[in-house]
Amino acid sequence: MIDFHTHIIPDIDDGSHTVDESIEMLKMCYAQGMDTVILSSHFRLGEHRIKSYLKDRQNRLDMIRDALTDEERKIIPKIILGCEIEYHSSINSWDYLGELAIKGTNYVMTEMPFIPWSKEVVNNIDKIALNTQFTPILPHIDRYFHTFTKESYIRHYFDMPEVLLQMNAIYINNYNNIQFYKPLFDNGIIDIIGSDCHGTEWRPPDLGRSVKMLREVCGQELVDRIDRTGREIIKNAIYEEM
Ligand SMILES: [Fe+2]
Numbered sequence: 001m002i003d004f005h006t007h008i009i010p011d012i013d014d015g016s017h018t019v020d021e022s023i024e025m026l027k028m029c030y031a032q033g034m035d036t037v038i039l040s041s042h043f044r045l046g047e048h049r050i051k052s053y054l055k056d057r058q059n060r061l062d063m064i065r066d067a068l069t070d071e072e073r074k075i076i077p078k079i080i081l082g083c084e085i086e087y088h089s090s091i092n093s094w095d096y097l098g099e100l101a102i103k104g105t106n107y108v109m110t111e112m113p114f115i116p117w118s119k120e121v122v123n124n125i126d127k128i129a130l131n132t133q134f135t136p137i138l139p140h141i142d143r144y145f146h147t148f149t150k151e152s153y154i155r156h157y158f159d160m161p162e163v164l165l166q167m168n169a170i171y172i173n174n175y176n177n178i179q180f181y182k183p184l185f186d187n188g189i190i191d192i193i194g195s196d197c198h199g200t201e202w203r204p205p206d207l208g209r210s211v212k213m214l215r216e217v218c219g220q221e222l223v224d225r226i227d228r229t230g231r232e233i234i235k236n237a238i239y240e241e242m
Contacts, residue, residue: 005194
Protein backbone atom coordinates (compact mmCIF):
# COMPACT_ATOMS: atom_id res chain seq x y z
CA MET A 1 0.00 0.00 0.00
CA ILE A 2 1.08 3.59 -0.64
CA ASP A 3 0.89 6.31 2.02
CA PHE A 4 0.15 9.43 0.00
CA HIS A 5 0.26 11.94 2.81
CA THR A 6 3.16 12.24 5.26
CA HIS A 7 5.18 14.93 7.00
CA ILE A 8 8.37 12.94 7.44
CA ILE A 9 11.03 15.37 6.20
CA PRO A 10 12.61 16.83 9.36
CA ASP A 11 12.17 20.40 10.50
CA ILE A 12 10.65 21.76 7.31
CA ASP A 13 7.06 22.05 8.59
CA ASP A 14 5.08 20.94 11.65
CA GLY A 15 6.02 17.29 11.01
CA SER A 16 9.12 15.39 12.11
CA HIS A 17 11.53 17.41 14.23
CA THR A 18 14.74 15.45 13.75
CA VAL A 19 16.41 13.08 11.30
CA ASP A 20 16.14 10.29 13.87
CA GLU A 21 12.41 10.86 14.19
CA SER A 22 12.07 10.81 10.38
CA ILE A 23 13.87 7.48 10.16
CA GLU A 24 11.71 6.07 12.93
CA MET A 25 8.57 7.22 11.10
CA LEU A 26 9.74 5.57 7.88
CA LYS A 27 10.32 2.31 9.75
CA MET A 28 6.85 2.57 11.31
CA CYS A 29 5.28 3.04 7.86
CA TYR A 30 7.11 0.02 6.49
CA ALA A 31 6.23 -2.16 9.47
CA GLN A 32 2.55 -1.41 8.78
CA GLY A 33 2.78 -2.60 5.18
CA MET A 34 3.54 0.65 3.35
CA ASP A 35 5.96 -0.16 0.53
CA THR A 36 5.94 3.43 -0.77
CA VAL A 37 5.47 6.82 0.88
CA ILE A 38 4.99 10.25 -0.61
CA LEU A 39 6.81 12.87 1.45
CA SER A 40 4.26 15.68 1.26
CA SER A 41 5.72 18.52 3.33
CA HIS A 42 3.68 21.71 3.54
CA PHE A 43 4.35 24.44 0.99
CA ARG A 44 2.81 27.76 1.98
CA LEU A 45 3.32 30.75 -0.25
CA GLY A 46 3.21 33.09 2.75
CA GLU A 47 6.06 31.21 4.45
CA HIS A 48 8.15 29.77 1.65
CA ARG A 49 9.90 30.83 -1.50
CA ILE A 50 9.89 28.17 -4.16
CA LYS A 51 13.66 27.98 -4.80
CA SER A 52 14.73 27.91 -1.16
CA TYR A 53 11.90 25.50 -0.32
CA LEU A 54 12.98 22.97 -2.96
CA LYS A 55 16.62 23.27 -1.93
CA ASP A 56 15.75 22.90 1.73
CA ARG A 57 13.56 19.87 1.03
CA GLN A 58 16.38 18.20 -0.89
CA ASN A 59 18.99 18.99 1.78
CA ARG A 60 16.83 17.54 4.52
CA LEU A 61 16.15 14.41 2.50
CA ASP A 62 19.92 14.08 1.99
CA MET A 63 20.34 14.26 5.77
CA ILE A 64 18.00 11.28 6.17
CA ARG A 65 19.88 9.35 3.50
CA ASP A 66 23.26 10.05 5.10
CA ALA A 67 22.02 8.92 8.51
CA LEU A 68 20.44 5.64 7.36
CA THR A 69 22.33 2.44 8.10
CA ASP A 70 22.37 -0.36 5.53
CA GLU A 71 20.15 -2.41 7.83
CA GLU A 72 17.63 0.45 8.05
CA ARG A 73 17.56 0.84 4.26
CA LYS A 74 16.04 -2.65 4.10
CA ILE A 75 13.16 -1.76 6.43
CA ILE A 76 11.91 1.56 5.05
CA PRO A 77 9.47 2.18 2.20
CA LYS A 78 10.42 3.55 -1.21
CA ILE A 79 10.32 7.32 -1.19
CA ILE A 80 8.81 9.83 -3.60
CA LEU A 81 8.98 13.57 -3.01
CA GLY A 82 5.76 15.49 -3.08
CA CYS A 83 4.22 18.47 -1.42
CA GLU A 84 1.03 19.55 0.31
CA ILE A 85 0.44 22.89 -1.37
CA GLU A 86 -1.63 25.32 0.63
CA TYR A 87 -4.38 26.86 -1.48
CA HIS A 88 -3.70 30.41 -2.62
CA SER A 89 -5.92 32.52 -4.83
CA SER A 90 -3.14 32.68 -7.44
CA ILE A 91 -2.36 28.93 -7.37
CA ASN A 92 -3.78 28.21 -10.83
CA SER A 93 -1.36 30.66 -12.44
CA TRP A 94 1.90 29.59 -10.76
CA ASP A 95 4.41 28.70 -13.44
CA TYR A 96 6.26 26.53 -10.89
CA LEU A 97 3.28 24.38 -9.90
CA GLY A 98 4.92 21.41 -11.63
CA GLU A 99 7.93 21.63 -9.32
CA LEU A 100 5.60 20.99 -6.40
CA ALA A 101 3.88 18.00 -8.02
CA ILE A 102 4.45 14.44 -6.87
CA LYS A 103 7.87 14.16 -8.47
CA GLY A 104 7.77 12.89 -12.04
CA THR A 105 3.98 13.11 -12.23
CA ASN A 106 1.36 15.75 -13.00
CA TYR A 107 -0.49 15.24 -9.71
CA VAL A 108 -0.53 18.20 -7.30
CA MET A 109 -1.78 17.92 -3.73
CA THR A 110 -3.69 21.12 -3.15
CA GLU A 111 -4.68 21.67 0.46
CA MET A 112 -7.99 23.49 0.56
CA PRO A 113 -8.71 26.38 2.97
CA PHE A 114 -9.94 25.52 6.45
CA ILE A 115 -12.38 28.38 6.34
CA PRO A 116 -15.54 27.84 4.28
CA TRP A 117 -14.61 27.60 0.60
CA SER A 118 -15.81 30.39 -1.64
CA LYS A 119 -16.94 29.95 -5.23
CA GLU A 120 -13.58 31.43 -6.25
CA VAL A 121 -11.74 28.61 -4.47
CA VAL A 122 -13.73 25.99 -6.35
CA ASN A 123 -13.27 27.85 -9.64
CA ASN A 124 -9.51 28.08 -9.21
CA ILE A 125 -9.13 24.38 -8.48
CA ASP A 126 -11.37 23.64 -11.47
CA LYS A 127 -9.13 25.81 -13.65
CA ILE A 128 -6.11 23.68 -12.69
CA ALA A 129 -8.09 20.49 -13.28
CA LEU A 130 -9.64 21.49 -16.60
CA ASN A 131 -7.17 23.94 -18.18
CA THR A 132 -3.72 22.63 -17.24
CA GLN A 133 -1.87 19.34 -17.47
CA PHE A 134 -2.12 18.95 -13.69
CA THR A 135 -4.56 16.83 -11.74
CA PRO A 136 -5.34 18.20 -8.28
CA ILE A 137 -5.53 15.78 -5.37
CA LEU A 138 -7.51 17.26 -2.47
CA PRO A 139 -5.86 16.03 0.74
CA HIS A 140 -7.93 14.96 3.77
CA ILE A 141 -11.30 15.64 2.14
CA ASP A 142 -12.87 14.27 5.34
CA ARG A 143 -11.82 17.39 7.22
CA TYR A 144 -13.90 19.81 5.19
CA PHE A 145 -17.16 18.28 6.33
CA HIS A 146 -16.42 20.05 9.61
CA THR A 147 -15.47 23.51 8.34
CA PHE A 148 -18.90 24.88 7.41
CA THR A 149 -17.97 24.66 3.74
CA LYS A 150 -21.10 24.29 1.63
CA GLU A 151 -21.59 20.58 1.11
CA SER A 152 -22.43 21.24 -2.54
CA TYR A 153 -18.87 22.51 -3.06
CA ILE A 154 -17.43 19.30 -1.64
CA ARG A 155 -19.91 17.14 -3.54
CA HIS A 156 -18.96 18.96 -6.75
CA TYR A 157 -15.74 16.92 -6.66
CA PHE A 158 -17.51 13.63 -6.03
CA ASP A 159 -18.42 13.43 -9.72
CA MET A 160 -15.37 15.09 -11.19
CA PRO A 161 -12.77 12.60 -12.43
CA GLU A 162 -10.28 15.43 -13.09
CA VAL A 163 -9.90 15.96 -9.33
CA LEU A 164 -8.91 13.15 -6.95
CA LEU A 165 -9.82 12.89 -3.28
CA GLN A 166 -7.59 11.62 -0.49
CA MET A 167 -8.87 10.58 2.94
CA ASN A 168 -6.88 10.55 6.17
CA ALA A 169 -6.33 7.41 8.22
CA ILE A 170 -7.71 8.91 11.41
CA TYR A 171 -11.23 8.94 9.97
CA ILE A 172 -11.20 5.32 9.01
CA ASN A 173 -9.20 3.58 11.72
CA ASN A 174 -12.11 2.74 13.97
CA TYR A 175 -15.37 0.99 13.42
CA ASN A 176 -17.65 3.96 14.20
CA ASN A 177 -15.95 6.47 11.93
CA ILE A 178 -15.63 4.13 9.01
CA GLN A 179 -19.38 3.48 8.97
CA PHE A 180 -19.92 7.16 8.20
CA TYR A 181 -17.45 7.21 5.32
CA LYS A 182 -18.16 3.73 3.94
CA PRO A 183 -20.58 5.03 1.27
CA LEU A 184 -17.85 7.31 -0.08
CA PHE A 185 -15.56 4.32 -0.48
CA ASP A 186 -18.26 2.01 -1.78
CA ASN A 187 -19.22 4.57 -4.45
CA GLY A 188 -15.65 5.10 -5.60
CA ILE A 189 -15.54 8.72 -4.41
CA ILE A 190 -12.41 8.40 -2.28
CA ASP A 191 -9.48 7.68 -4.57
CA ILE A 192 -6.52 7.33 -2.23
CA ILE A 193 -5.61 7.35 1.47
CA GLY A 194 -2.81 8.68 3.64
CA SER A 195 -1.74 8.79 7.27
CA ASP A 196 -0.96 12.54 7.37
CA CYS A 197 1.59 11.49 9.99
CA HIS A 198 3.51 14.25 11.75
CA GLY A 199 5.73 12.44 14.26
CA THR A 200 6.42 9.22 16.12
CA GLU A 201 4.11 10.18 19.00
CA TRP A 202 1.89 13.08 17.92
CA ARG A 203 -0.08 11.98 14.85
CA PRO A 204 2.11 8.91 14.22
CA PRO A 205 1.98 6.78 11.06
CA ASP A 206 -1.19 4.68 11.47
CA LEU A 207 -2.36 3.85 7.98
CA GLY A 208 -1.87 0.12 8.57
CA ARG A 209 -4.75 0.04 11.06
CA SER A 210 -7.01 1.88 8.61
CA VAL A 211 -6.20 -0.48 5.77
CA LYS A 212 -7.12 -3.39 8.05
CA MET A 213 -10.38 -1.68 9.00
CA LEU A 214 -11.17 -0.88 5.36
CA ARG A 215 -10.59 -4.51 4.46
CA GLU A 216 -12.90 -5.69 7.24
CA VAL A 217 -15.72 -3.23 6.56
CA CYS A 218 -15.50 -2.57 2.81
CA GLY A 219 -13.74 -5.71 1.59
CA GLN A 220 -10.48 -6.68 -0.08
CA GLU A 221 -11.72 -5.56 -3.48
CA LEU A 222 -12.00 -1.98 -2.23
CA VAL A 223 -8.50 -2.10 -0.73
CA ASP A 224 -7.20 -3.43 -4.05
CA ARG A 225 -8.91 -0.62 -5.95
CA ILE A 226 -7.39 2.06 -3.70
CA ASP A 227 -4.00 0.44 -4.20
CA ARG A 228 -4.43 0.26 -8.00
CA THR A 229 -5.42 3.93 -8.18
CA GLY A 230 -2.35 4.85 -6.16
CA ARG A 231 -0.04 2.78 -8.39
CA GLU A 232 -1.52 4.46 -11.46
CA ILE A 233 -0.80 7.91 -9.97
CA ILE A 234 2.84 7.07 -9.31
CA LYS A 235 3.51 4.99 -12.42
CA ASN A 236 5.84 7.70 -13.82
CA ALA A 237 7.03 8.99 -10.45
CA ILE A 238 10.70 9.50 -9.69
CA TYR A 239 11.85 7.53 -6.66
CA GLU A 240 14.57 8.86 -4.39
CA GLU A 241 17.72 6.77 -4.14
CA MET A 242 18.14 6.09 -0.46
FE1 LIG B 1 -0.88 17.18 5.89
